[in-house]
Amino acid sequence: MIKQIFEHKKRFLHLLLLADEQEDMIDQYLERGEMFVLEIDGEVKALCVVTNEGEGVFEIKNLAVKPSEQRKGYGKRLVQFVCEHYKNKGHTMLVGTGDSPLTIPFYQACGFTISHQIDDFFIRHYDQPIYEGGKQLIHMIILKKTL
Numbered sequence: 001m002i003k004q005i006f007e008h009k010k011r012f013l014h015l016l017l018l019a020d021e022q023e024d025m026i027d028q029y030l031e032r033g034e035m036f037v038l039e040i041d042g043e044v045k046a047l048c049v050v051t052n053e054g055e056g057v058f059e060i061k062n063l064a065v066k067p068s069e070q071r072k073g074y075g076k077r078l079v080q081f082v083c084e085h086y087k088n089k090g091h092t093m094l095v096g097t098g099d100s101p102l103t104i105p106f107y108q109a110c111g112f113t114i115s116h117q118i119d120d121f122f123i124r125h126y127d128q129p130i131y132e133g134g135k136q137l138i139h140m141i142i143l144k145k146t147l
Contacts, residue, residue, distance in 0.1 A: 002081050005035040005047075012037070015047050019064040022126050029061040036082060038074050046074040050082050056090035058082075058147075063095075079110045087147040094144050098122060098130065098137030112143035 005012070009030050016026050033049040046069065049062040060082065065075045083093050095112060097103040104114070121140035122130050130137045 001040070002036055002038050002078065005037055009035050009049075012044070012047055015044070015064045015066065016049070016062055018067070019062045021128075021130055025125060026062065033061055036078060036085075038078055038081075045069045045072075046078055048078040048082055050086065050093075052090075053094070057092045057094060058086045058090050060093065060095040075106065076110055079107075083111075083145060083147055091147055092144055093147055094142055096121075096140045096142050098132055099139050099141050100132040100135060100137060102133045104141060104143070107143045110145070112145045115142045115144040117141050 012035070013023065013026070016030070017023065020026050029051050030049060033051040036048045036050070037044045038046040044066070046065040047062070048060060048064075051059050051061050053059050060079070063075055063078060065072075086093060093112075094115070095107055096118070097107065099117070108114075118140040120138060122137040
């Protein structure tokens, strides 16, 4: 079951930090974003935060799946859900991620295509280097999908 969370979103900080390693960066979008959690038997397996960027554009700011629950399709189910949820409210879903061999193919498999990159994003906005798949993240890759 996927449900929207309206209050006390920070109680999911442990999951949010899996996808965005710096709490002050999460604080920049968490309250203005809409949060959805995927639950099975009362246990949260994954979450997603989506913001309204205006003019029919929405953005997935955080998508996290509990490590013990990864590779079971929960992330893909949440992406499909939010794209369906917002298709009558806008025309484009964006997602920004590191230039990682782990995340870019996942979003491409969900129907996103690479739009552009924001140079040096992870160097300028994060206090510590972030590594994913053995590679330091430097540039943010923006992917888009037509809703």
